[in-house]
Amino acid sequence: MQRFPDIEIYLAQADVDAITAWLREALDDDALTLARSGKGIWRGKATCAARPINIMLVERAADHFASLWFDCDATPWPRDTDCARDAAVRLGCEARCSLGGWQPGDDPDRFWQVLPDGQEGTIDWPDPGQ
Numbered sequence: 001m002q003r004f005p006d007i008e009i010y011l012a013q014a015d016v017d018a019i020t021a022w023l024r025e026a027l028d029d030d031a032l033t034l035a036r037s038g039k040g041i042w043r044g045k046a047t048c049a050a051r052p053i054n055i056m057l058v059e060r061a062a063d064h065f066a067s068l069w070f071d072c073d074a075t076p077w078p079r080d081t082d083c084a085r086d087a088a089v090r091l092g093c094e095a096r097c098s099l100g101g102w103q104p105g106d107d108p109d110r111f112w113q114v115l116p117d118g119q120e121g122t123i124d125w126p127d128p129g130q
Contacts, residue, residue, distance in 0.1 A: 003078040007070040009087055010111075012094040014059045014066035016042055022090045026076055027053065049074045063125070065096065081112050088114040096125065 011019070016034055024032045027046040032055075034042040040059035045052055051074035061067035068087070077083035080097035088095040095114045099122065114120040 003073050004080060005073050007075055007077055007080050007083045008097065009068050009080055009084045010062055010065040010096040011068060011087060011091065012065055013091065014057065015091070016057065018091055019057060019068065020044075022087070023055070026086065026090075048072075048076065081114075084112065084114045085120070088116050089118075092116045096123070 020032065020034050023034075023044075023046065024030055027048045029046040029048065032044055032046045034044040034055065034057055037043040037056075042057040042059075044055040044057075046055060047053070051072060053074060054071040056067075056069045056071070058067040058069075070083075075083065077086065084095035084097040087093075093116060096111045097114075099110055099112055109124050109126045111123055111125040112120065113123045113125075
């Protein structure tokens with residue numbers, strides 16, 4: 001399975017404490033903290049598989065969803081969809097992500113939606129700023 005160079009998912013809820021607890025367990029890093037880094041922005045760094053992972057959480061990044069981004073390919077999730085599935089179950093909220101790598105000509109409004117009950121599928125999620 002191809003491993004993506006970074007992971008980005010969108011969460012319907014941005015409970016920083018719940019996200020931190022989930023990430024500590026998922027990344028096996030009890031020292032992980034997310035610290036405020038500006039209005040609605042949180043940053044942290046974890047170590048997973050002996051590699052540093054920069055993490056950024058942006059509240060209300062897109063259409064009332066928070067963006068959670070991991071700037072590394074050493075996460076336990078090889079693809080965005082894997083992370084979204086784990087997040088939806090563990091956080092009990094809807095998660096969304098891109099369908100895969102984006103190339104010119106791809107539809108930028110097509111996303112993968114994962115619901116906490118396990119339902120998932122492709123959705124149209126237009127950028128309201130366009």
